[in-house]
Amino acid sequence: MAGSVYSVVELIGSSPTSWEQAAANAVDEAQRSMGEDLRIAQIVEQDVLIEGSEVVVYRAKVRLSYKRAVAG
């Protein structure tokens, strides 16, 4: 009897405004392209891109998992 199997995907979202927005962008894109019902996004890494002395982009790597349809 097969148990549940989940796929795990990591996406990197970015935003000039905030990490919240960066994570939301990644989740929106995953929803749009994978069409899955994604509930929890785990933030696994955060960084920023810098130009001179200013932060120009906030980036968040999010880990998303969704249940695979398993036969049997």
Add this chain to the structure above:
Amino acid sequence: MSAVAPAVDRAPIASGSTDASSVYRVVRATAEHEEGWEQAMAAGVAELAKSITDLRVARVLETSLVTYDDGRRGYRITFAASYRMDRARSLPSGATSTVRRYLVVASQTAGGRALHEEIERLVAKHRCEFHLVMPVQLPSNEASVWSDPMSGYAAVPAGDDIDRQTLADAERRLSAALERIRAAGGVATGEVATVDPVKAALTVLDRGSFDEIILSTLPRALSRWLKLDPATRLRHRTNLPVLHVEHQDVGDDLAGCDAR
């Protein structure tokens, strides 16, 4: 309100490339801001960028939230940023050249002729990068030191206005000095510091790497700093060569400086 405390990780990260190698140092710092993590990160980056001009990416290591006794919150970010610690710089032509980095400590003498003559000499010899740190003493720190009850004089505690004026004057002198260095052909960054010259130099050294320190002072009789012999203290604590430029002829040399 924000605060940044640097913790320097001295292990260099070496990365290979085609014909030349490059070596980067990773600096870890913790920044805190009362409004949010993004603001804390921006403050931390701005602080490092005072003397590091080639920052590209800063990676978040830890995120935390501090609550103080009075209920205030502090959003804290610990991050790692890397900058080039070797002395090779790429030129637009694609070739690389070696640069020497100098930490200049100067306050009233920042516009002094002897200092800028030395800088011009250095720029003529090789490619140079200068970071000018300008220690200033805020009047509000001085006021409490002198008051004479016998004569009826009391030091009026200097308010924020006088401090702001002192800092504004210092920023102006700093900009003028940096422009002169750039006009002479050197790459220049700088900052004003409200601590004593040795502490100011050590703070900058914590977040950057330099080949030599240039300490620029007034003649011994006039300089408040020299009673503390900062040149010797810096040589001891940094193992870097320290060049002491003592401005001899106050009138002539300091014609380029503002009278304080």
